[in-house]
Amino acid sequence: MIRYIFKRLLRSVITLLIIVSIVFVLMRQMPIEGYFPNFDHMSQEQIKASLAIMGLDKPIPVQLFNFLKGVVTEGSLGISYVYRDQVPVTEILATKIPLSIKLGVLALCFALLVGLPLGTMMAQNKGRFLDKLGNAFIVCIQAVPSAVYFLFIQIYATEWFGLPLTFKEAELRTWILPIFSLALPNISYYGMWLRRYMVDESTKDYVKLAKIKGLSGAEIMFKHVFRNAFVPLGQYLPTTFLNTCVGSIYVESLYSIPGMGGLLVDVVKRQDNSMVQAIVMLFASVGIIGLIVGDIMMTLLDPRVSFVAKKESR
Amino acid sequence: MGMRYKNPKVTKLEENVTEAVRTKLTDEEAFKIVPFDASAVEKTGYSNYSYWGSTFRAFSKNKVAMLLVSAVLLILLFTFIQPSLPNQLDSFQININPDTGVIHRNLPPGSMGKLENGKEFKFILGTNELGQDLWAKLWGATRNSLLIGFTVAIIEAIVGILAGVLWGYVRQTDLIFTELYNILDNVPSSLVLILVSYMAKPSVGTLLLAMSLTRWIGMARFIRNQIVIIRNREYNLASRCLGTSTFTIIFRNLLPYLVSVIMLRMALSIPEAIASEVFITYIGLGLPADVPSLGNLINVGRKLMLSPSLRYQLIYPTIILSIVTISFYVVGNAFSDAADPKNHIN
Numbered sequence: 001m002i003r004y005i006f007k008r009l010l011r012s013v014i015t016l017l018i019i020v021s022i023v024f025v026l027m028r029q030m031p032i033e034g035y036f037p038n039f040d041h042m043s044q045e046q047i048k049a050s051l052a053i054m055g056l057d058k059p060i061p062v063q064l065f066n067f068l069k070g071v072v073t074e075g076s077l078g079i080s081y082v083y084r085d086q087v088p089v090t091e092i093l094a095t096k097i098p099l100s101i102k103l104g105v106l107a108l109c110f111a112l113l114v115g116l117p118l119g120t121m122m123a124q125n126k127g128r129f130l131d132k133l134g135n136a137f138i139v140c141i142q143a144v145p146s147a148v149y150f151l152f153i154q155i156y157a158t159e160w161f162g163l164p165l166t167f168k169e170a171e172l173r174t175w176i177l178p179i180f181s182l183a184l185p186n187i188s189y190y191g192m193w194l195r196r197y198m199v200d201e202s203t204k205d206y207v208k209l210a211k212i213k214g215l216s217g218a219e220i221m222f223k224h225v226f227r228n229a230f231v232p233l234g235q236y237l238p239t240t241f242l243n244t245c246v247g248s249i250y251v252e253s254l255y256s257i258p259g260m261g262g263l264l265v266d267v268v269k270r271q272d273n274s275m276v277q278a279i280v281m282l283f284a285s286v287g288i289i290g291l292i293v294g295d296i297m298m299t300l301l302d303p304r305v306s307f308v309a310k311k312e313s314r
Numbered sequence: 315m316g317m318r319y320k321n322p323k324v325t326k327l328e329e330n331v332t333e334a335v336r337t338k339l340t341d342e343e344a345f346k347i348v349p350f351d352a353s354a355v356e357k358t359g360y361s362n363y364s365y366w367g368s369t370f371r372a373f374s375k376n377k378v379a380m381l382l383v384s385a386v387l388l389i390l391l392f393t394f395i396q397p398s399l400p401n402q403l404d405s406f407q408i409n410i411n412p413d414t415g416v417i418h419r420n421l422p423p424g425s426m427g428k429l430e431n432g433k434e435f436k437f438i439l440g441t442n443e444l445g446q447d448l449w450a451k452l453w454g455a456t457r458n459s460l461l462i463g464f465t466v467a468i469i470e471a472i473v474g475i476l477a478g479v480l481w482g483y484v485r486q487t488d489l490i491f492t493e494l495y496n497i498l499d500n501v502p503s504s505l506v507l508i509l510v511s512y513m514a515k516p517s518v519g520t521l522l523l524a525m526s527l528t529r530w531i532g533m534a535r536f537i538r539n540q541i542v543i544i545r546n547r548e549y550n551l552a553s554r555c556l557g558t559s560t561f562t563i564i565f566r567n568l569l570p571y572l573v574s575v576i577m578l579r580m581a582l583s584i585p586e587a588i589a590s591e592v593f594i595t596y597i598g599l600g601l602p603a604d605v606p607s608l609g610n611l612i613n614v615g616r617k618l619m620l621s622p623s624l625r626y627q628l629i630y631p632t633i634i635l636s637i638v639t640i641s642f643y644v645v646g647n648a649f650s651d652a653a654d655p656k657n658h659i660n
Contacts (some may be wrong), residue, residue, distance in 0.1 A: 015496050022497075023509065035559060107517060142321075143643030144636050145589030147596055152632070155619050196322040238500075246504045250596065268512055269598045280509055284501045291500055 005296065009041035016196045018070075020285045021064060027277045028060050035081045035273060040305045054079075069083055077281070082272035089278040093260070099169065100252070100259035104244045111186035111240065116230075118187065119194025124221055124230075126199055134191060141188035150181045156255055167255040174255070181251045193236060197229035235295040245286055270285050317333050321582060323650040328536055328575055330656050336543055341400055365655070369574070372652035379648030382641035389638060393457035395451070401435075405450035405606060409441060415446040422483035423626050439630050442614065443450060448627065455606040456634050462518065462591060462607070463584035463642075466525045471580050473530040478537025479564055483547065491538070495531050503528040507590055511599035518605060521594065533579055574653035581646030592635070608635045 028118040035054065036042060038132050042050075050055045054064055070076040084092060091115065122134040141149070157177055167174045201207065202225050212219045248261035260279065267275035370462030373381060376483040396402060403409065410417050411428045423440040431533055439448040498506075503525075510524035544550065544567070553563050588608060594600045596616070603610060608631050615628025651657055 011496075013502065015493070018493070019497055019501060026513060028511065139640060139643060140636075140649075143585050143587075143640045145592045145639065147589065148632055148635060149594045151612075151616055151619070151628075155625075196326075217579055242502045246502050249504065250593065253596075264508070265597050268508065276509075276512060280505055283505050287500045287502055 001299065005292075008292055008295065016288055019288075020068070021086075022282050023277055023284070024067060025060060026065050027273055028063065030273050033058075037205055044258060054081075073272065077278040078194040078274040080267075080272055080275050083267050083275050084272055089274055092275070093278070093282070093289065094258050094261075095185070096263050099262060100248055103178060103252075103257070103259060104241075104248065106175070106243055107182035107247075108186065108240060109295075110179055110254060111183040111190060114183070115172070115190030116194060118191035119225060120198065120221065122195040122218070123198035123202065123225070131195075134195075138188040138192050141184055142192070143176075146185055147246060149184070150247075150250055150254060153181050155157065167257040178251050178255050178257060179253075182244055182247050185243050185247060189236065189240065189243065190233065190273060193233060197232055198225050201225045201229045231298070232304040234282055234301045235294050236288065237297055238296035241290035241293075242287050245283055280307055321647075323580055324575070324582065324645055325649045327578055327650040327654055327655065329642055330654050331575055332540065332543070334571070334655050363658070365658075368658040369653045372657060373649060376648045376652070377644050380633060382644050385637060386641040386645070389634070390460060393453050396453040403435070403447040404447060404448050405454045405602075407447070408445045409435075409437075409447065410445065419443050420624055420627075420650075422623065423448075423630075442624055442627055443618075448630065451606050452612065452634060453632065455608050455611050456638070457517075458606060459588050459591060459608040459635075460584075460638065462521065462525075463587040464585040465522055465528065466596075467580040467583040467639065468581050469522065469526040470529040470533055471576055473526065473570070474533025474579075475537055475576070477530060478534035479541065480540040481534055481563075481634055482541030483560065491534070495535055496499050497529050498531045501528075504590070504593065508597060511594055511597075516599060516602050518601065521591060523602060524594075525590050529583060531564065533576065535574060536579075540572055541568060544571065570581060574650070578646055578653065579648045581642055585642045588635065 013154055031048070032051065035056065036047070036050065048057070055063060058066075067078065070078070075090060078095070080087050080089050080092060089145070098302035115134045122131045125131045153163070154177065157163055157180075163177055164171070164174050167178060180237040198221075202220075207220055207224060212223055215223075245261070248259060249264055251257070252259045260282070262275070264283075267279065382563055396553065408417060409427060420443050421437050421441040423438065423637065424436065425440060426434050426436050427441075427552045428434055437447055439452060440447055442451065466632055477491070480487055482635060506528050510527060514520040514523070535599060541564075548564055550567055554560075558566075591607055592609040592612055593602060595607070595613045600609050600613070601607050611631035612628060612635070615625070615631060618624040
């Protein structure tokens with residue numbers, strides 16, 4: 001098990017390294033305006049001198065090496081020049097990340113709290129009205145772009161319930177809509193998959209046995225079917241993680257939440273190359289970390305899953 | 315919204331196709347000894363099972379899906395014939411009242427206005443803040459968004475199939491493709507979308523490239539897995555011994571198995587591509603204003619959302635967008651049920 005995790009980590013580090021390098025090299029192809037807040041007012045000499053100070057005049061492999069060295073030795077992700085002049089990227093991120101994590105975790109908890117009962121309810125009423133209703137909800141959430149329904153939630157929920165349009169950390173009621181919005185895609189996601197797994201499980205022999213033994217429908221559902229159906233959901237953790245991250249890009253910007261997602265939209269609009277680079281790298285790493293965590297969760301949730309023996313299957 | 319999410323229907327159809335492909339009959343199952351039966355001497359029997367026939371029959375039983383297919387086809391048809399219908403304005407034309415010289419800005423739906431040629435015109439969906447006819451704009455936008463969706467789906471299919479075939483057949487490429495899969499499958503596709511759009515100038519080409527960049531790998535992986543299973547089957551071995559070219563083997567012996575999954579993936583790509591366009595336009599990296607698209611319209615409508623009287627500019631594009639995306643999603647899922655050989659038995 002430990003060996004497996006170690007191997008996985010090593011692989012992920014390699015993947016991450018490749019991603020970081022690709023992003024880095026791609027960003028070097030950008031026009032250099034993205035490094036100067038007042039590019040139009042600078043002379044050629046000034047630009048050249050500044051580039052030399054930033055180390056941007058060196059060949060790309062050298063720059064990449066310096067960047068990686070910075071990441072490893074100082075934990076530095078570069079310096080922002082446009083969004084905030086001459087401020088290390090990590091310093092800016094440090095003020096933004098905690099809020100995003102708080103929102104993400106709350107949204108995830110809310111999604112599980114609603115999504116799991118939804119899936120269970122649908123599986124219990126398979127083919128009946130409640131199942132169809134839940135299915136219609138899931139189809140709408142999955143098919144209609146979240147960019148659209150997030151917007152409508154903001155417009156109408158603020159009007160109907162008198163909730164404020166913008167987020168303030170101290171005001172608890174401003175948290176409601178962002179969390180609800182962020183949770184929606186995950187609610188439908190967990191509902192959809194749990195329903196499928198529960199329906200699949202409910203045709204298995206052990207359920208028949210339980211029925212013969214005379215257990216009630218609810219007991220079979222919760223004591224047997226739900227537990228077994230829940231296990232594979234562990235592997236959806238990374239996706240939910242990503243859903244929340246990507247959703248936060250939009251939601252945070254809609255409600256002017258000073259978090260990571262809103263920041264990405266900001267720096268893209270203001271064309272700050274080093275910030276875009278750092279945030280893209282960070283989001284990508286989050287995806288990969290989520291994947292590992294999901295796999296490890298699986299082994300912890302289900303003693304039958306073992307990655308050591310599974311090797312020959314692929 | 316460009317999220318990497320797995321659809322249970324896609325997974326299920328893939329699993330069942332894999333299972334159908336993998337099933338290997340033992341000799342006893344394949345050859346059954348049938349004793350002589352005098353009553354069956356004159357009997358001529360044949361199986362009238364046809365895969366696509368059954369698929370179509372199963373699909374046409376799903377009334378909701380049939381309704382939505384018609385809805386999408388009607389919308390698609392209408393976007394193309396709308397410009398040549400009588401009494402249509404150009405979607406870029408700025409409409410000015412010739413008597414007063416006032417531009418018809420933000421007219422509510424259904425209002426009348428005098429055009430420059432002196433005629434009274436009814437703006438069915440009103441006008442936008444530039445004085446352009448929203449009806450014409452909406453259909454132009456729907457046409458463009460659908461075209462983008464279809465193009466992405468087609469690129470995904472072509473690149474995915476070719477890459478999958480290469481991945482499955484040429485062993486040397488396995489390492490590269492696997493690593494590529496690790497990367498593309500783990501990075502949120504929205505991020506790639508943002509990165510590519512950030513680097514290149516906003517245009518239809520950029521958007522297509524950015525969206526196609528991550529989509530093909532899922533298709534390629536499925537095809538690769540099937541190929542690895544099928545390629546050394548006896549009938550393929552026989553084909554090869556008889557001198558059939560690899561190309562023919564792939565397209566005649568392998569791909570027919572996989573068409574249903576390919577079509578399902580393509581159908582689900584269309585709403586996702588349309589959604590990605592809306593998302594990237596919001597970030598400010600979408601199509602330029604001279605290419606009307608649903609994303610552009612919604613983004614314009616979003617800026618006006620705080621004044622309820624102008625909200626029609628957001629709501630109408632949203633209605634069309636929702637009909638189109640929901641239709642494709644439902645139709646794709648219904649198709650996957652219909653195409654699943656397991657559902658053909660009854």
